[in-house]
Amino acid sequence: MALYNFKKIMVVPTAKDFIDITLSKTQRKTPTVVHKHYQIHRIRHFYMRKVKFTQQNYHDRLTQILTDFPKLDDIHPFYADLMNVLYDKDHYKLALGQINIAKNLIDNVAKDYVRLMKYGDSLYRCKQLKRAALGRMCTILKRQKSSLEYLEQVRQHLSRLPSIDPNTRTLLLCGYPNVGKSSFINKVTRADVDVQPYAFTTKSLFVGHMDYRYLRWQVVDTPGILDHPLEERNTIEMQAITALAHLRSAILYVMDVSEQCGHTLQQQLELFNNIRPLFANKPLIIVANKCDVKKISELSEEDQKVFAQLSAEGISVIETSTLTEEGVTQVKNEACDRLLAARVETKMKGKKVHDVLNRLHLAMPTKRDQKERPPFIPDGALTRRRAMEVDTPKRKLEKDLEMELGDDYILDLQKYWDLMNEDEKQDKIPEVWEGHNIADYIDPDIMKKLHELEREEDLKERAGEYDSDEESEDEEMQEIRSLAKQIRGKKQQLVAQSREKDITGPRMPRTAKKVERKELEKQMGDLGLEMDNKDDSHYAQQARRSRSVTRKRKREASAPPTSKVRSQSASRPPRDQSGMRDTKMVKKAKKMMKKSQRDMNRQGKKGEADRHVFDLKPKHLLAGKRTSGTNDRR
C-alpha cells in the first residue's frame, strides 16, 4: 500500500520547465486570434480565458505533486522514520508547504486579475492585464525553484528504496561493519549484495527473499553500526537503527569471533548491550560468524564464559561460517521457527483469532481396535525434509564441470539418459528411412508380426496370386485385334478427310460430283474386290455413253432409231431404277422413300423444309387448371 505509491509519484519538473510547459500549453489550447474591432465582451472573455486556463494548469499540477508525495503521518512509522533519516522531516514538510502556498498565491492572483479584466475597456488594456497576471504567476513559481529541485531528488531516491513490507516475516541482520552480514544474506537468498574488505560497504538497507516451510521470508541487510550514542550517529547508521526499531522481525546479531573486522570481542559485546533495548519482544539469535578461522572453543576462558552466560539467558548462540556454509541453514531455520512462534502467539492474543479458531478443528477418528496406524510418509519426502534441515553437499552441477574444463567442455546431455544398455548412450539414432519414419514402426513384437506377414505372403504366392495371367491369345483373337485396329484407323481417316473438305460455296448433293473411274476402282480394290478387266462393266459403259463431255463426233450415218422417245429413254434408265442392282433393292428404296414422307404428309407439311407452326399457343395446352401432367398433351 504505502510502497506502491513511491514508484508512482509524478515527475516534479524544475521551475523553468514548469513555467515553459504551462505557458506553451496555454498558447496551444486556447484560441489565439483576437482583433481590435471585436466586441469588447469578446475580447475580455478571450483574455480572461487565458488567465484562468494558466491558473487552472498550475493549480492542477501543484495539487498532484502535493497528493502524490506521501504524508509522513499517514504511512507506516518505519517508512516515516526512514524518510526522516534520509530526507529530514522538517525540510520535507517545509518544501511541500511552500508548494501549497505557491498554489494558493497563484489562485489569488488569477482571481484578482480576472476581476480587474471585467473593467478593461480596450484590447490593449486587457492584453496588459493578462500579461501581468501570467507574469506574476510565473514569478511565484520561479521563487519555488529550490523546493521543486529538492522534491525531485526526494522522489528519485524514494522510488529506489527497497520494497520492504513492514508487516511480513522478516529477519534482520545487524552488527559491526565487516562481520559478514552481507555474505550471510548472499548465501541465504538470491540477493547479490556487495561484499568488500572495507568497512561500510553496505550503505543502505537491502532486501532479499527466501522460502522456508512454503512461506516467503524477507531478509534485511543493514549497514554496520558503530558504538556511539544515538545523537552522534550518521545517516547510514540511522537507517539500520530505524529498521531495528520499527520492523517486527527476528534479529540476527552477527559477531566476528576472529576479530577480523577490526573490532575486539569486547567492543562487539558492548555494542550488543547498548542496543539491547531495541531487541525487546523480538526473537534474538547471536550468530558467531567466521568460525572457520576461530571457534568459540578456541577462545580464552573469560570470553567463553560470556557466551555461556548469554546462552544461559536464553539467547541461542550459533557458530557459522559463510565461507564454508556450516551453520547457515541452522541459523536460518531456528530464526524462522522462533519468529513464526512469536507471531502465532501475538495473533492468538489478539481479537481476530477467535473467528478463525472456531473453524480450526482437527477431527481425530476414534480408535476401533488396538492396531497402530501411523501416517504414511513416502521415503522421498522424508529425505527431502531431512535435506532441508541439514546442509547437504550439493552434487556436481554441469556449470561446475564447465568451469573446470573451460574450452574443452562439450555439452553432452545424452549421458543422463536412462537406457537398458549403458554403452548405447552415444549412438546416433536413425529417424528416417526412404521417406518413412522409423518411429512409426517401432514395436516390441515387430519380428513376430513380420514372420506372420511372410507366412501369409508365402501362402499367397503358392496359391498363385502373383502369377502373371497373360494367357497368350490365340491367332483368331490377334487377327481380330489387328482388324479392329485397321477399322479404327480407317474411321479416323474418314473423319480427317471430312474435316479437310472445302465447305465454301453452296452445298451440292453428292450426285453433282463426278466420280472418276480410277477413284472408284481404287476404292473398291482397297476393299478387297477384284477390279481388273472391268472395261465392259456397266459403269464403264455408261461413262463412255455419258454426255457430260461434249466431244466432236464425226458426223456419219447412224442406224435410225426405232422410236425417238424410246431410244432416249432406253439409253438412260429412269431415275427410280438408276443405280439399283435388282428389284429387291428397288422395292426397298421405294419403301424408304414412302416412309420418310409419311410423317410429313400426316402433319400436312409441304416438304422437308416446311417448319411453319400454325398454332403457337394452342389453347388446349395452356388454358385451364393444372394438377399434374405435361405440356405436350392435356
Next chain:
Amino acid sequence: MRIEKCYFCSGPVYPGHGAMFVRNDCKTFRFCRSKCIKNFKKKRNPRKTRWTKAFRKSAGKELTVDNSLEFEKRRNTPVKYNRELWQKTVEAMKRVEEIKQKRQARFILNRLKKGKQLEKEEAINEVKKNIHLIKAPHAGKSKQLEDKMVQQLQEDVDMGDENN
C-alpha cells in the same frame, strides 16, 4: 525430425518444406505445397478431389485393408532406445516395404483386368459391325465361286469317268 503427412494430398512433407495452419480450435493442418493450401482454402473436400490419395483410397482405387499396412502406425508413447530393437526394425521395414509394394501393384493390376476384358469384347464388336470399312462383304466371293465351279466340273468329270 519427422516426415509428416500433408492433410490434403497425403503426400510426405519433408522438413523445411510446406506450411502449417493452426485453426482456432487448436487443430493443426500441414500442407506439402501451395497447391494443397490453395485447395484447402477453397474449402475443397480432399475425399472428392480426384488426384489426392484420400480420394483414391475412399473410391477403392488403391489397397486399403492389408496386414502390411498395419506396420506403419503413429504411436503416441515413445519407446526407449535399444540398439538391437532399432536394427531389427530397420530390417523389418525394408522387408515390409517390399511386400507392400508387391501387394499394392497386384491390387491395381486386378482392378484393371476388367478393362482388358472389355477391350477384347469391344474389338470383337467393332470388327463385327464395321468390317465393311476395310473389306467388302463379297470380297473374295468371285474367286470362291470360280474354285467351286472348277471343283464341281472336276467332280462331274470324275462321275462321268466312273460311269463309263
